[in-house]
Amino acid sequence: MIVRNLSDIRQSDRHVEGKGWVSDRLLLKDDGMGFSFHVTTMFAGEELHMHYQNHLEAVLVLQGTGTIEDLGTGLTHELKPGVMYALNAHDRHIVRPTEDILCACTFNPPVTGREVHDESGAYPALAD
Template sequence: MIVRHLDVIRDSNRNVVTDDWESARMLLKDEGMGFSFHITTLYAGKELRMHYKNHLESVYVLQGEGTIEDLATGEIHDLRPGMLYALNEHDRHVVRPKTDIITACVFNPPVTGREVHDETGAYPLPEKELAESQ
C-alpha cells in the first residue's frame, strides 16, 4: 500500500516547478501502478501549448477557471471545478488559466518524475522506452 500526503510531496524532489506550472508527482512509474498521478497547478495568465504525443492524459479540475482549446478543431471549452478533459488522441491543445487552476492528472504511460515539456509541448519518453518504440 502506498500512502502519501500532498504537503510532503510538495517539499520533495517529486515536486516539479516551472514558470508556467507546478506538478506534485504523487505516483510515478517506479511504483508500478501502470499510470502516474499528479496534482498540478497551472498559473493564471499563462498560455500553455501542449501536445502529449508520447502519453495519454486525463485532467480533473479541482479549483480555478480558464479555457482549453483543441487545436485540431478550434473548439474552446471552459474549465472550472468539476470539469474533466481527456487527451485520448494525443490532442494538441492550449490551456489558458484565468485564475490559478489546480488539477488532478493521470498519465499513461506513467512519467518517471522530473519531466518538463520539450519544444513540442510533450514529455519525452525515457531513453529505454524511446528505443523500444522505434
C-alpha cells in the same frame, strides 16, 4: 499499499516546477501502478501550449477557471471545478487559466518524474 501526503511531496524532488505551472507527482512509473498521478497548478494569465505525443492524460479541475483550446478542431472549452478533460488522441492544446487552476492529473504510460516539456510541449517517450 502506498500512502503519501501532498504536503510531504511538495517538499521533495517529486515537486516539479515549469513555466506557468507546478506539479506534485504522487505516483510515478517506479511505483508500479501503470499510470502516474499528479496534483498540478496552472497559473492565471499563462498560455500553456502542450502536445503529449507519447502519453495520454486525463485532468479533473478541482479549483479555478480558464479555457482549453483543442488545436486540432479549433474548439475551446470552459474549465471550472468539476470539468474533466481527457487527451485521448494526443491532442495538441492550449490551456489559458483566468484563475489559478488546481487539478488532479493521470498519465498513461506513467511518467518517471524526470521529464521536461520539449519544444513541442510533449514529454519524451521514455526518460529512464
